Amino acid sequence: MRIAYYLRNYAEMSKLNIQSWMEYRIDFLIGVFAIFLTNTVTTAFFWVLFQHIPTLNGWTFHQLLLMYGFCALGFGIWHTFLTGCSAWEMDRLVRQGELDRVLLRPINTLALLVMRRIDDDGLGDITAGILLLGYASMKLGIAWSFQNLFATFAFAMGSAFVLFSVNVAMAAVAFWVTSVRSLMDVFWSLSRFTEYPLNIYNTAVVWVLTFILPFGFISFDPSQFFFGNAQWLPYAYATPFVGRSCSGSVTSSGGTA
Amino acid sequence: MRLGPYAAVVSNCFKTQLEYRLDFLTGAVNPLLNVTVMWFVWSAIFASSPTPTLGGYTFSAMITYTCISVIIRSYCWLNTEYNVENEVKSGSVASILIKPLSYPLYNFARDAGSTLMWLLAKLPLVVLAFVFLGISLPASPLFFLSAFLGYLINYSLVFLTAMWAFWTTGNVWGLRLSRQMIMEVVSGAIMPLTLFPLWMQGIFNVLPFQAVFYLPLSIYLGTVSGAAVYGALAVQLGWLGLLFAITYLVWGATMKRVVVQGG
Numbered sequence: 001m002r003i004a005y006y007l008r009n010y011a012e013m014s015k016l017n018i019q020s021w022m023e024y025r026i027d028f029l030i031g032v033f034a035i036f037l038t039n040t041v042t043t044a045f046f047w048v049l050f051q052h053i054p055t056l057n058g059w060t061f062h063q064l065l066l067m068y069g070f071c072a073l074g075f076g077i078w079h080t081f082l083t084g085c086s087a088w089e090m091d092r093l094v095r096q097g098e099l100d101r102v103l104l105r106p107i108n109t110l111a112l113l114v115m116r117r118i119d120d121d122g123l124g125d126i127t128a129g130i131l132l133l134g135y136a137s138m139k140l141g142i143a144w145s146f147q148n149l150f151a152t153f154a155f156a157m158g159s160a161f162v163l164f165s166v167n168v169a170m171a172a173v174a175f176w177v178t179s180v181r182s183l184m185d186v187f188w189s190l191s192r193f194t195e196y197p198l199n200i201y202n203t204a205v206v207w208v209l210t211f212i213l214p215f216g217f218i219s220f221d222p223s224q225f226f227f228g229n230a231q232w233l234p235y236a237y238a239t240p241f242v243g244r245s246c247s248g249s250v251t252s253s254g255g256t257a
Numbered sequence: 258m259r260l261g262p263y264a265a266v267v268s269n270c271f272k273t274q275l276e277y278r279l280d281f282l283t284g285a286v287n288p289l290l291n292v293t294v295m296w297f298v299w300s301a302i303f304a305s306s307p308t309p310t311l312g313g314y315t316f317s318a319m320i321t322y323t324c325i326s327v328i329i330r331s332y333c334w335l336n337t338e339y340n341v342e343n344e345v346k347s348g349s350v351a352s353i354l355i356k357p358l359s360y361p362l363y364n365f366a367r368d369a370g371s372t373l374m375w376l377l378a379k380l381p382l383v384v385l386a387f388v389f390l391g392i393s394l395p396a397s398p399l400f401f402l403s404a405f406l407g408y409l410i411n412y413s414l415v416f417l418t419a420m421w422a423f424w425t426t427g428n429v430w431g432l433r434l435s436r437q438m439i440m441e442v443v444s445g446a447i448m449p450l451t452l453f454p455l456w457m458q459g460i461f462n463v464l465p466f467q468a469v470f471y472l473p474l475s476i477y478l479g480t481v482s483g484a485a486v487y488g489a490l491a492v493q494l495g496w497l498g499l500l501f502a503i504t505y506l507v508w509g510a511t512m513k514r515v516v517v518q519g520g
Contacts, residue, residue: 030431200301
């Protein structure tokens with residue numbers, strides 16, 4: 001693969017993307033703020049509940065915030081950098097025939113779709129994620145060592161690629177049905193499962209969220225690395241690899257379709 | 258005023274929505290997923306709680322609250338803001354404005370059609386919630402009137418948000434999402450307001466949002482009962498009157514400065 005060629009194109013397209021944010025400055029600010037606000041709903045929910053209960057299934061308020069922080073960061077990275085091939089984009093591209101233009105370019109189609117779009121709104125999620133992780137780790141006494149920062153980065157990338165893979169699979173349905181936008185709603189509903197610790201669900205749900213739709217790797221499993229729970233540690237270490245293998249299987253099946 | 262054209266718009270939009278089978282299917286699956294998550298979450302919360310009730314609600318009352326909230330939430334996700342934004346941006350709003358129709362009422366009718374469809378999609382949830390989760394029936398039939406008033410109050414807020422498109426010709430979705438997220442928390446949509454600290458309840462009680470969710474839900478569960486039900490309905494009517502007046506004034510001011518690009 002001609003990495004330099006891809007990087008040069010990516011840099012060029014990113015520059016145009018960022019320039020277009022500045023063109024619509026108020027939309028940019030309101031969009032980032034709105035996405036930031038979406039994270040306060042669950043945070044507020046936890047805060048209010050912990051006025052009444054000491055722990056939730058053994059987890060403290062700050063531990064839940066750390067889990068939710070991973071959720072927000074993973075979603076933020078995915079939303080910002082990987083939604084060029086999301087179900088809602090694909091829906092539009094296929095219906096308006098714009099995909100034909102993309103297919104003609106001398107470059108990998110999936111890579112081009114991803115590269116052409118950096119969504120500024122995701123910055124709201126990234127900001128919320130970093131604030132939550134920073135605050136929670138401070139309260140939990142987790143050191144900001146190189147090892148921990150590297151692990152956080154690797155976990156967040158893993159989560160982002162899990163989301164990417166599930167979403168590309170949904171986007172692919174756009175070739176068979178006229179509108180896949182409503183599938184996005186299912187995606188958002190399913191993602192709600194990741195906002196809460198996995199051990200509140202029954203075995204069947206946990207099994208599905210680990211092996212079929214690996215959303216458990218987005219928030220719950222990575223945070224176990226920092227809590228040092230031996231029981232869940234193997235899953236934590238698996239996060240970046242799950243993300244990698246999911247996206248690998250989606251991209252290769254996309255190539256043969 | 259002739260209502261005939263608006264009734265036709267309602268029925269057409271209802272039929273248009275039915276055309277998209279996949280949308281209908283996901284519209285039925287989504288609420289089931291939402292209730293599933295919340296059932297597990299509330300189970301864990303009540304198991305962790307030192308007291309059997311939270312904010313005055315038992316576990317089964319909380320599940321009833323959650324299910325009814327998910328069902329009436331279909332009136333929260335309306336298309337008016339997107340329709341207005343698209344029509345202002347493309348300029349097609351001009352061809353609607355010259356028709357002998359009231360633009361606010363026309364938009365209301367469009368969304369009423371799709372809301373009916375979304376309510377229909379909630380039927381599986383209604384059946385499953387009564388059969389498997391054993392949720393209770395409404396404590397007073399006035400709940401239906403209260404929910405309808407909630408819908409109208411919510412619609413006024415939606416229409417006011419949509420006016421942003423006329424004033425900035427920009428995107429409405431950011432403002433729409435912000436309003437929805439604030440509403441989720443302060444209207445009592447995700448949890449009863451009695452769980453909040455007292456000083457926050459004091460603030461929420463003077464906002465219009467609780468009249469959209471919390472008052473109808475309280476009437477459903479019977480936490481507001483007897484003569485207090487009429488008090489709650491009066492509060493809703495008051496908000497509706499006030500928001501209606503504001504919408505009327507804002508719409509008048511908007512029409513004075515409407516700019517149509519292209520078309």
